[in-house]
Amino acid sequence: MRMHNPPHPGEILKEDVLPELGLTVGAFAAHLGITRPHLSNLLNQHAGITAEMDIRLSEALGQPPGLWIRMQAAYDLWQAEQQPRQHIAPLHVAA
């Protein structure tokens, strides 16, 4: 049923990645080439992961690109699904 709300990427970065790296937020931000306030916003789920940011993370963490942007997409989709909306009728293929 796939019904568990996916985490914001920032949560994983803050709780798992950063501790394992043993870096301060400021040091990690500097390494990524972004500002400390912005990384803080990422970590605290006040900003999302862009494709650009995904690449930087994948390079810094030695991972194949796409992990973080897919997490973000899953998060965004879940959030949008929680919004009240009027449903759309399914279409059928033409005769």
Place this chain on the structure above:
Amino acid sequence: MRMHNPPHPGEILKEDVLPELGLTVGAFAAHLGITRPHLSNLLNQHAGITAEMDIRLSEALGQPPGLWIRMQAAYDLWQAEQQPRQHIAPLHVAA
């Protein structure tokens, strides 16, 4: 090596989905609850698929949500990878 550029979702919608539905762009837009110019922009790759739009498409097309937003993420990531950028050194785990 995973090195083939992923299509923009609009391309698939325009070339595969719309013809199979047998709908005009205007009719499809109306069904989705968006404007015709905006759907035209989607189809011609001048705008991206948002989480909101993914949900509308998945409902209209009878698909599980996430297909289109993941296509968009793959597309965005590929585009970002094509941009010239300065690489970031990999970090090692703390001692």
Place this chain on the structure above:
DNA sequence: GTATCCTGTAAAGAGACGCATTACAAATCA
């Protein structure tokens, strides 16, 4: 061959978001 429909696209504007810069206050820690 004229009228209708469909299409792509442009302009203008609202609202949201990414990201930078700067700044400050609270918390941690030496």
Place this chain on the structure above:
DNA sequence: TGATTTGTAATGCGTCTCTTTACAGGATAC
């Protein structure tokens, strides 16, 4: 106590989604 680290706010710029309105070109039908 003093230095470091952190979260966050304000401001601003650029970009993007999406709407409304409009227009011009192509296709279809009479």
